Amino acid sequence: MISLGGSRDSQTICAVSTPPGYGGISVIRLSGPLAAATAHRCLHHFPIKPESHRAYYGLFFDPTSGQEIDQVVALYFANGRSYTGEETIEISCHGSPIICERILKTLIEQGLKPAQPGEFTYRAFMNNRLDLVQAESVLSLIESRSQKSAEIALRQLEGDLSFEINKLESEMTWCLAHIEAGIDFATEGLEITTQNELVMKLSECLMALNILLSTYQKGKTLKDGLQVALVGRPNVGKSSLLNLLLGYDRSIVTAQPGTTRDMVEADVIFEGIRIVFQDTAGLRSTSETEDPIEVMGMKKSEAAAKKADLVLFCFDLAEGWNSTDEQWLKNLSPQNLIFLGNKSDQAESAKNSSLDAEAVMKKLQIIPDISKSPVLFVSALDKNHRQVVMKSIKKAVSVDLQGEQILLSHARHFENILKAKTFTEQAIQALYDNVGPEFVSIELKEALISLQETLGKRFDDQIMDRVFKEFCIGK
Numbered sequence: 001m002i003s004l005g006g007s008r009d010s011q012t013i014c015a016v017s018t019p020p021g022y023g024g025i026s027v028i029r030l031s032g033p034l035a036a037a038t039a040h041r042c043l044h045h046f047p048i049k050p051e052s053h054r055a056y057y058g059l060f061f062d063p064t065s066g067q068e069i070d071q072v073v074a075l076y077f078a079n080g081r082s083y084t085g086e087e088t089i090e091i092s093c094h095g096s097p098i099i100c101e102r103i104l105k106t107l108i109e110q111g112l113k114p115a116q117p118g119e120f121t122y123r124a125f126m127n128n129r130l131d132l133v134q135a136e137s138v139l140s141l142i143e144s145r146s147q148k149s150a151e152i153a154l155r156q157l158e159g160d161l162s163f164e165i166n167k168l169e170s171e172m173t174w175c176l177a178h179i180e181a182g183i184d185f186a187t188e189g190l191e192i193t194t195q196n197e198l199v200m201k202l203s204e205c206l207m208a209l210n211i212l213l214s215t216y217q218k219g220k221t222l223k224d225g226l227q228v229a230l231v232g233r234p235n236v237g238k239s240s241l242l243n244l245l246l247g248y249d250r251s252i253v254t255a256q257p258g259t260t261r262d263m264v265e266a267d268v269i270f271e272g273i274r275i276v277f278q279d280t281a282g283l284r285s286t287s288e289t290e291d292p293i294e295v296m297g298m299k300k301s302e303a304a305a306k307k308a309d310l311v312l313f314c315f316d317l318a319e320g321w322n323s324t325d326e327q328w329l330k331n332l333s334p335q336n337l338i339f340l341g342n343k344s345d346q347a348e349s350a351k352n353s354s355l356d357a358e359a360v361m362k363k364l365q366i367i368p369d370i371s372k373s374p375v376l377f378v379s380a381l382d383k384n385h386r387q388v389v390m391k392s393i394k395k396a397v398s399v400d401l402q403g404e405q406i407l408l409s410h411a412r413h414f415e416n417i418l419k420a421k422t423f424t425e426q427a428i429q430a431l432y433d434n435v436g437p438e439f440v441s442i443e444l445k446e447a448l449i450s451l452q453e454t455l456g457k458r459f460d461d462q463i464m465d466r467v468f469k470e471f472c473i474g475k
């Protein structure tokens with residue numbers, strides 16, 4: 001549990017906002033009513049009444065000992081005109097952990113409090129500079145590992161998702177107001193015209209909620225990356241394919257079956273999207289191995305394949321498809337699947353090749369619903385095949401970020417919108433069933449609470465904890 005809020009909120013906090021280590025500069029942030037007064041005491045040339053958005057150059061020193069610490073630039077933001085909404089100063093000093101520590105120690109000796117993780121953003125939220133969705137997007141933006149995830153986070157920071165949720169909130173508030181008026185004034189329930197209008201309005205809201213919900217999978221994938229598991233029998237070339245797809249040698253490749261036992265994970269950025277590959281232990285039929293380590297490896301493979309967004313089911317074209325493949329495919333029954341027939345180089349050159357694409361496909365179609373899955377014939381030894389597989393991965397999960405589409409990408413938002421949807425459905429049903437405006441009102445109020453909690457218009461310690469526990473100190 002983080003200890004934000006309460007009497008802390010009136011105190012002045014400070015923290016190093018740049019990552020630890022050596023660099024050109026480091027930034028120390030101060031926020032709260034004593035920021036300027038403290039800077040005035042510790043900084044030559046920092047006036048008692050500074051101008052907002054102005055930089056002041058001077059020596060930072062310890063006022064108790066008089067010892068000089070560093071030459072710094074202090075940027076001043078007046079109360080109401082800063083990120084946190086409070087009087088804020090950003091001190092840029094030389095990028096050294098020793099200097100940062102000494103400046104921080106001096107500030108604390110002068111009465112400032114060391115900031116908690118996320119406390120600057122928390123204050124920004126409490127001072128209405130950001131709503132909760134935007135506060136979360138600050139963290140997402142900092143943590144984004146690909147161009148697309150940064151794009152989504154920036155859009156959310158700029159308020160596109162908040163705007164949509166606010167719009168829904170005001171539509172539903174309008175509905176609630178009309179229903180409550182009905183409760184107050186009518187003795188015989190709502191007028192029929194009002195009722196129709198309410199059903200229409202709420203159905204529109206429901207549609208908007210459903211559209212938002214349908215974007216979550218994509219939003220999450222773009223934010224966190226696409227999990228892709230390479231599975232298949234031993235020696236079909238999974239590790240070689242991983243290395244091909246990564247563009248460097250990450251996994252050990254040998255002619256000996258059962259080399260990969262633990263899971264190997266590595267990521268690449270492809271066309272702005274992060275793709276996390278998992279190379280797994282080869283899947284044998286359980287009667288083939290008694291090695292407990294290998295069996296554990298196979299269990300991990302199974303779990304990875306079941307959790308992945310996409311499974312690359314690899315098989316050896318020279319050897320063909322067999323009952324072990326069949327068994328594992330049935331067992332895993334992945335939702336999203338690409339068949340990779342590997343070692344096409346060998347299969348093509350081999351005389352009396354067992355490769356018969358038609359026959360392979362036919363076999364595959366024995367499993368229901370997978371006939372639609374793409375089948376690629378590749379060679380892990382051919383670098384040109386990387387692009388084909390990567391494009392096909394991206395296509396299989398259709399994760400392109402289109403135009404102005406608003407995406408849900410946080411589990412918390414998804415859960416709340418899902419709740420809002422359920423209550424809206426129930427409100428509409430209650431209207432249809434004519435059970436009385438009181439019941440419609442109850443459902444609508446719940447839907448509204450879910451929307452308000454998403455934006456942080458309503459919050460409790462649990463919500464605050466969930467949102468801000470992920471933050472680092474200084475953010």
Ligand SMILES: Nc1nc2c(ncn2[C@@H]2O[C@H](COP(=O)(O)OP(=O)(O)O)[C@@H](O)[C@H]2O)c(=O)[nH]1
Nearest residue numbers: 235236237238239240253254255343379380381
């Ligand atoms: N000719 C040929 N050999 C391959 C190809 N892919 C993998 N191999 C070889 O097959 C063997 C097993 O490969 P490996 O990647 O370790 O398979 P894994 O057990 O599925 O991870 C190694 O000797 C690889 O060099 C391929 O496309 N063509």
Ligand SMILES: [Mg+2]
Nearest residue numbers: 238239259260
């Ligand atoms: Mg391997």
